[in-house]
Amino acid sequence: MTATDPLSGPDKEQALKELAGTTLFGSLPAGILETLLPHVALITLSEGGTLFSQGERARNVYVLSSGIIALSRASGDAERVVALIEPGETFAEAVMFLRSQQYPVSAKALEASRLWAIDAEHFTQMLSLSTDACLSLIQCMTGHLIEQLVDIERLTLHTATSRFIAYLLAHTEREAGGSSIVHLKVPKSVIASRLSIVPATLSRTLAKLSREGLLEVYDSDILITDIEGLQARASEVSPQKVV
Amino acid sequence: MTATDPLSGPDKEQALKELAGTTLFGSLPAGILETLLPHVALITLSEGGTLFSQGERARNVYVLSSGIIALSRASGDAERVVALIEPGETFAEAVMFLRSQQYPVSAKALEASRLWAIDAEHFTQMLSLSTDACLSLIQCMTGHLIEQLVDIERLTLHTATSRFIAYLLAHTEREAGGSSIVHLKVPKSVIASRLSIVPATLSRTLAKLSREGLLEVYDSDILITDIEGLQARASEVSPQKVV
DNA sequence: CCAGCGACTTGATGGATATCAAGTGATTCA
DNA sequence: TGAATCACTTGATATCCATCAAGTCGCTGG
DSSP states (O other), rough: EEESSSOOOHHHHHHHHHHHHOOOOOTOOOOOHHHHHHEEEEEEEOOOEEEOOOTOOEEEEEEEEEEEEEEEEEEETTEEEEEEEOOOOOEOTTTSSSSSBBOEEEEEEEEEEEEEEHHHHHHHHHHHHHHHHHHHHHHHHHHHHHHHHHHHHHHHHHHHHHHHHHHHHHHHHOOSSSSSSEEESHHHHHHHHTTTTOOHHHHHHHHHHHHHEEEEEEEEEEEOOHHHHHHHHHOOOOOOOOO | OOEEESOHHHHHHHHHHHTSSHHHHHTTOOOOOHHHHEEEEEEEEEETEEEEEESSOOOOOEEEEEEEEEEEETTTTTTEEEEOTTTOOOTTTTTTGGGSSSSEEEEEEEEEEEEEOOOOOOOHHHHHHOOOHOOOOOHHHHHHHHHHHHHHHHHSOOHHHHHHHHHHHOOOOSSSSSOEEEOOOOOOOHHHHTTTOOOOHHHHHHHHHHHTTSEEEEETTESOOOOHHHHHHHHHHOOOOOO
16 A cells, blocks of 8 residues: 655646545535645555555545445454445545544455545544535435445345345446346455355356346356346345334 | 424423434534524324334434334335334434435334424524534434444344344443343334344244343343353354455 | 466255244233 | 233244355466
């Protein structure tokens, strides 16, 4: 992991442009974002590199510029990927509001990555000066809350198969024809962890769906041949009605 | 469900006092909270009454004064309790920042309850006038994010038994002696749903722990006889190491 | 070029927990 | 007062998915 600080000219422009493209920083009144720039650093990670570890003192808020970051949470000797961050997304936005002041997850690069690291203290300072910044952060956190709620819903109410299909459908780019290709950008073992499935089961799931003629598997490329069929199975629940 | 608006004298005082006791409203600069009072209504629900339903247009933010509220999320024909609200807690705080403007869960009273309903629009308005209010909300949402993260961790990494023990331990009031009593304030079926267990399994779990001499069950009162033994089993994970 | 390793697949088996079903008490209500 | 209902318990069985264990294939490095 390498970090530069302060940013030099061209990086500075790039940072400004990329931050402005996020929900978190995109709707700030002119000038506010610039005041933050002196406290932004460029970080580069090589594949497999660790950005921070669970429990570590939280110092920065991040924007991913390129690459992929996996956020994972460990408990005892078990660990699970809880989120996959793609370019243009922010993460660890509310880290300085945690009682513990510690990152609640670990962040690791799944491929070589570039990130902008914003100093948490100065970010907080900016929040206290701008309601617009606060509202953006709230907006952003609301999104995360809903995502987590949906995650919980899937984990508790849906089967491994329907969870995987939901993942697949969420990652298919719309294509004109009746069939479309989804390229898996991370190893299947990571997707499995993200969905709380064991890799062996994910493999079997893929084989099953393939046998059923819903999709075809070519390594990390999945050809979807029957999107309606998949959609139908995605909403299957493992019943358990209550209250 | 009955609602009054505007509040009369004594209710007004009560509302002011109770709102001031929450994280969300407690640290507002003097005077700000008062401006909100005209937009606060008192709502009473009888046992089993519905406050709002999933998908309904979101109009209010709530503070629970007395009683118990279950927040649950449905998907298909399955449903799960995702949170149990106790007096003094706020909920649906960020509801007006949702794209859909709809409640993502349903809220039902498990016993007769009183609540303060704050008009969402005026609450938002107050946020845009006070950074302190924003920061309180952010603080509050951060708490919810961590709670959900821990919930997910438990659901995916721990067994039904250890989830139940964690619930039990989180609800034991410290007692001097080597043993303490936990009174379950909601039906066991609701706790089961909250923990994503089926009632029959919860019942068996209780029987098992009782046979092992870790606790004794007297209907809704659980006598904990071996807290260390329970703590040891609470951290059991269903292994699944990854990445 | 082959050894070793990592990512994935596939098979055999087991275990945790859901499902289905039949109880038991306690409470409500006609 | 008896019937109905509810909350819970307990038993028998089923199912999903994890575990354990061998593969295969492609890649890297000596």
